[in-house]
Amino acid sequence: MNRGLILKFENLVQLRGACQQLHTVSYQRVNRAQWKPVQSSAHPVWSLLLYPQFGQKDKLTNIALSQHRHLATKEETKKKKAKIPLTKGEVEIRQKMTVGELAQAMGKDVDHIYEALLYTDVDLDSLEPDSVLYEDQIKLVVKKSGMKYKSAKLKEEKERPNTDAVKRPPPDPAVLTPRPPVVTILGHVDHGKTTLLDSLRKTQVASMEAGGITQHIGAFLVHLPSGEKITFLDTPGHAAFSAMRARGTHVTDIVILVVAAEDGVMQQTIESIQHAKNARVPLILAINKCDKPEADPERVKKELLAHDVVCEELGGDVQAVNISALKGENLMVLAEATVALAEMLELKGDPTGLVEGTVIESRKDKGKGPLTTAIIQRGTLRKGCVLVAGKTWAKVRFMFDENGKAVDAASPGIPVEIMGWKEVPSAGDEILEVESEQRAHEVVAWRTYVEQQEKMKKDVEVIEAKQKEHRMEYEKKLQKFAHLTWRQRKAVLYKTNKHLMFSKPKERTEMDKNVLSVVVKGDVDGSVEAILNILDSYDADEECKLDILHFGMGDISESDVSLAEAFNGVIFGFSVKANENIKKMAAKKGIKIKLHNIIYKLIEDLKDELNSRLPPAVVENTVGEASVLDTFSVTVGKNKIPVAGCRVQKGMLDKKLQFKLIRNGDVIWKGSLSSLKHHKDDVQVIKTGMDCGLSLDKYIEFSIGDEIICYEENEAQQTTSWDPGF
Numbered sequence: 234m235n236r237g238l239i240l241k242f243e244n245l246v247q248l249r250g251a252c253q254q255l256h257t258v259s260y261q262r263v264n265r266a267q268w269k270p271v272q273s274s275a276h277p278v279w280s281l282l283l284y285p286q287f288g289q290k291d292k293l294t295n296i297a298l299s300q301h302r303h304l305a306t307k308e309e310t311k312k313k314k315a316k317i318p319l320t321k322g323e324v325e326i327r328q329k330m331t332v333g334e335l336a337q338a339m340g341k342d343v344d345h346i347y348e349a350l351l352y353t354d355v356d357l358d359s360l361e362p363d364s365v366l367y368e369d370q371i372k373l374v375v376k377k378s379g380m381k382y383k384s385a386k387l388k389e390e391k392e393r394p395n396t397d398a399v400k401r402p403p404p405d406p407a408v409l410t411p412r413p414p415v416v417t418i419l420g421h422v423d424h425g426k427t428t429l430l431d432s433l434r435k436t437q438v439a440s441m442e443a444g445g446i447t448q449h450i451g452a453f454l455v456h457l458p459s460g461e462k463i464t465f466l467d468t469p470g471h472a473a474f475s476a477m478r479a480r481g482t483h484v485t486d487i488v489i490l491v492v493a494a495e496d497g498v499m500q501q502t503i504e505s506i507q508h509a510k511n512a513r514v515p516l517i518l519a520i521n522k523c524d525k526p527e528a529d530p531e532r533v534k535k536e537l538l539a540h541d542v543v544c545e546e547l548g549g550d551v552q553a554v555n556i557s558a559l560k561g562e563n564l565m566v567l568a569e570a571t572v573a574l575a576e577m578l579e580l581k582g583d584p585t586g587l588v589e590g591t592v593i594e595s596r597k598d599k600g601k602g603p604l605t606t607a608i609i610q611r612g613t614l615r616k617g618c619v620l621v622a623g624k625t626w627a628k629v630r631f632m633f634d635e636n637g638k639a640v641d642a643a644s645p646g647i648p649v650e651i652m653g654w655k656e657v658p659s660a661g662d663e664i665l666e667v668e669s670e671q672r673a674h675e676v677v678a679w680r681t682y683v684e685q686q687e688k689m690k691k692d693v694e695v696i697e698a699k700q701k702e703h704r705m706e707y708e709k710k711l712q713k714f715a716h717l718t719w720r721q722r723k724a725v726l727y728k729t730n731k732h733l734m735f736s737k738p739k740e741r742t743e744m745d746k747n748v749l750s751v752v753v754k755g756d757v758d759g760s761v762e763a764i765l766n767i768l769d770s771y772d773a774d775e776e777c778k779l780d781i782l783h784f785g786m787g788d789i790s791e792s793d794v795s796l797a798e799a800f801n802g803v804i805f806g807f808s809v810k811a812n813e814n815i816k817k818m819a820a821k822k823g824i825k826i827k828l829h830n831i832i833y834k835l836i837e838d839l840k841d842e843l844n845s846r847l848p849p850a851v852v853e854n855t856v857g858e859a860s861v862l863d864t865f866s867v868t869v870g871k872n873k874i875p876v877a878g879c880r881v882q883k884g885m886l887d888k889k890l891q892f893k894l895i896r897n898g899d900v901i902w903k904g905s906l907s908s909l910k911h912h913k914d915d916v917q918v919i920k921t922g923m924d925c926g927l928s929l930d931k932y933i934e935f936s937i938g939d940e941i942i943c944y945e946e947n948e949a950q951q952t953t954s955w956d957p958g959f
Contacts, residue, residue, distance in 0.1 A: 324375050326368075326382045333362035335371055339378060349374040356703065365696075393682065396675040398621050398665045404583035404611070412582035412646035413454070413462040414575035415484060415608060417514075419505035420491035425521040429491060429558035430455075430465055433568070452593050452606050452648030453635040458565075461572050464608065464648050466593065484591045484608050485512070486580055487571060490542075491519045494528035494555070498536040506540050515578070517552050517570055518544060524557040582645025588612035588666035592622055593648070595657045596757035597787045601631075603654035607664055614643040614651075614666075619673050622664045624680050625656035626673035657786060660758045747777045749846050750802030751839070752793050753784040754809050760832075761786060764807060767836060773955040777846045789815050789826060798822045803842055807835055836957050843955070849948040857884030857943040859925070864935040867928075874907075876928050877935040886919040886927075886943045894933065895940040904930045 324339050336343050343362050350357060355370060366374075375382040418426045433455050455463045466485060488509040492502055509516055518537070520530045534544045534553060543549025552570045556563040589611035598604050605622070618629045630653035632640045643649040658664075667673050753768075755761035761784055771779045782796055789804055789811035797804050797819075804811075804819070806828040811819070819826050825842075829835035863878035879886075886892075888909045894902040909916055910926045919925045927941070 323381045323383060326371050326375065326384060328368050329365050330371055331363050331365055332360060335366065335374060336362075339375065339380065341378070345378070346374055349377045393679075396679040397683075398667050398672075398676045400589055400663075400665065401586060401611070404586075408583055408585055409581035410584055412580055412644070413464050414486045414571065414578070414580050415464045415466065415646055416487045416489055416571055417466040417485040418489045418491060419508065421493070421496070421499035421501040421505075424491050424493040424496065424499075424502075425558045426491045429489075429519065429521065429556070429564070432558050432561050432564055433465070452608060454648060455568075457568050457572070459569075459572070461568075462646075463568065463571060463575075464646055466608075466648075484593065484610070485514055486578060487517060487574055488514050489517045489519050489567070489571070491521050492533050492537075493522045494520050494530050494533060495522055495525050497529075497533050498540070503540060506537075506542060510541075515574060516542060517567070517574060518542065518554070519567055520553060520555050521558050523555040524560055524562065530555050580646070583611050584613045584644045586612050588614045588618060588620065588664065590614070590664040592658050592660055592662045592664060594660050594757050594759050595654075595786075597657055599788075601652050603657040605651050605654060605658060605664075607649060607651055609643045609645055609647055609649065611645055612666060613645075614649065615641065619667050619670055620651070620664050621667055621673050621676045622654075622658035623662040624677055624684070625654055625658050626667075626670075626677055627651060627654040628670065629653045657758060660762065747846055747848070748780055749777055749843055750780045750782050750797070750800040751842075752782050752797050752802060752804045754789055754793065754804070754806045755784075755786055756808035758786060760807050763832065764805075764835070767957050770957060771955055773843075773953050776951075776953055776955075777843050779843070788812070789828075791815065791818065794819045794822065794824055794826075797824045803827060805829070805835055805839060807832065840953060840955070840957075843953045844950060847951040847953065850951045852947050852949045853944045854947055855884065855942060855944050856890055857886045857919075857921075858882050859886055859919075859941040859943075861935050861937055861939040861941065862924075864937060874928050875932065875934050876926050877939070877941065878924065878926055879941055880924050881919050881921050883921060884943070885921065886925065886941070888917050890943050890945050892929075893942045893944065894929070894935075895942060896936060896938075902929065902931060902933050906930065 324335075326335070326338065330338070332343055332346050336346050339345070347357055347360065350360070350370065350373075353370070353373065355366075372382055418430060420426050430453065453465050455465055457463065488505070490502070490505055490509070492498065506516075518534075520533050522528055523530060530553075534547060537544070538547065542551055544551050544553040546553065552574070554563055554567045554570055556567055558564070588609060590607045590609045592605050592607050594606040596604055603625075614629065614632065616629050616632070620627045620629065629651055632643060632652070633650040634640050635648065635650075640649065665676075667676060751768075753761060753764055755764060765781070765784060768779065768781060780800070780802075782800055782802055783793065788809045789806055793804055794815060796802070803825045804827065806826065808830055809828065811826050811828065816826065827835070827838050827842075829838065859879040859881045861877045861879055864875065865878070866873045866875050868874075886909065888906050890905075892904065892906055893900050906927050907930045908926075908928045909919065911919060911923060916925070
């Protein structure tokens, strides 16, 4: 009994010593190490301690340290601390939660959400942690996880006060003063609008225009010998600039409709009449080129009757003046008619208070920065005024007239070029003066906010439509892969799209040659707008997709070249330049830069680029025609081969080329000949009027009256079916 107590006491002493050694060694080797005892199935600690014969003390310590100590690193400690706390059976949900947000709300990982969405209409292949889920999908995941859900309380957003700038109330008639009439010259391309204005201004505007065609709007103040002033807006007559003509009529008082006496009413003439009617602006008819022998002013007046433009001679109220802009004939009569109509309209303006106006045109200048041509409609514009237009503002630094001379003030009805804008406003934007720069910032911030809200609404509508479309596509795809498991479906889709996942944007674009990516740069906002309007009419995506990468104003830059390189695109510039360094950079990267000064030439070049992206079409050129006069068969071995006795009616039959058999107008075979004989001799060519026997490379029985056509296939360049309308 005493011996048993002694043995137990010794074991306790050894156990205490082993614990002390373990503690000392662990403290020395790993400072502040954390312990995690793990039971070993082979040799438990107590067995080694109670039976020291299994090993010595050092061996005991080493085994215990190697098998039973688990040191927790700092990273593992952080992971434990960052672990998401589990919810107690209730999840707070809201509309349009992402997969990651739902997982966090449930205290689960993302994989748990994926598992819960298995065998549903959700496409797991395209599902990412930031993908948005529908409300019914969120509820389904929560239910499958054995939890309950409750709707989160919506945060009530404070209604943002409207800080927009608005026009002033109508002025007091007592402060109104006479102002120059704003006259817009409209008409068909090349009917002499710029020449007319040039004759009135005694300058050479027309000679400066590319091809003699006005490319963008111009505003000019003309001083008549009588002392009267008239503000003229010269709009482009080309079909591409419809938006500019419409914009010109909205700020005008009178429209002068220029019609060439020898051409009569044309397409843009009709459009100009419609613009004037929509704006409810009175017309004056200027029949130009009356000095030409083929001129017929009376025919022009009669043609205009069909469009509700009735001249005074025919009982209407439209003044008609026969002029010759080139020779300067009857120009003063036209000016007097304009002044007389303006007096009848009693045009007056308010020169006091905050300025109101309209942006006619905007552009970027290297030295001056963003510039706008504007018509002042109310107030008097001076240096230092703070203006707002669209989502940008300006503190007026300088003002220039149409000749580039600096002016100190601009009253109602006066056109002026304004310098000092932070960004380029859009043509047609309303200009309003505000009290200070701080107020201008408030107005721009409000307008930006409103635009963002509208964009968000549109984005939500688009997203919902896309999701609905995606669901329908997914259901069709699900039927196709119904026999496969989720992992098998994922593997199949991965293999299908693998070649696209690891390719660069340029390589991806090269894979699909039927895509033309373009960068569009123009001199002024209206020119870019006109080009984009034309491109919007593109309707041949099934032939070649047209992708507009970027558009803007100013000369070609390095960023334009880099963007075009990334998507294997082409840069189109209208009335802009590209310096030598840019051209060398583009040539080195294989990027085309197409610069034009006339818009229809730019569009023609664009169509050529589209044509070059189209795959070549295979065209059949008929070489010869023969008719079957008799049929028989020959035996070769055990096989019977049908033979046609033919006579060549046109051209020749060449055995090396392709043939087709036509019966009752239908092609029933295409291929090559197995034999071609003339008087039992094998031949290569049979000419017109000769008889021959032939057999096909496929067993087909001939009928008398069949036609044999010999043809060759050639590749021909396709042309796009897109018609820009001019």
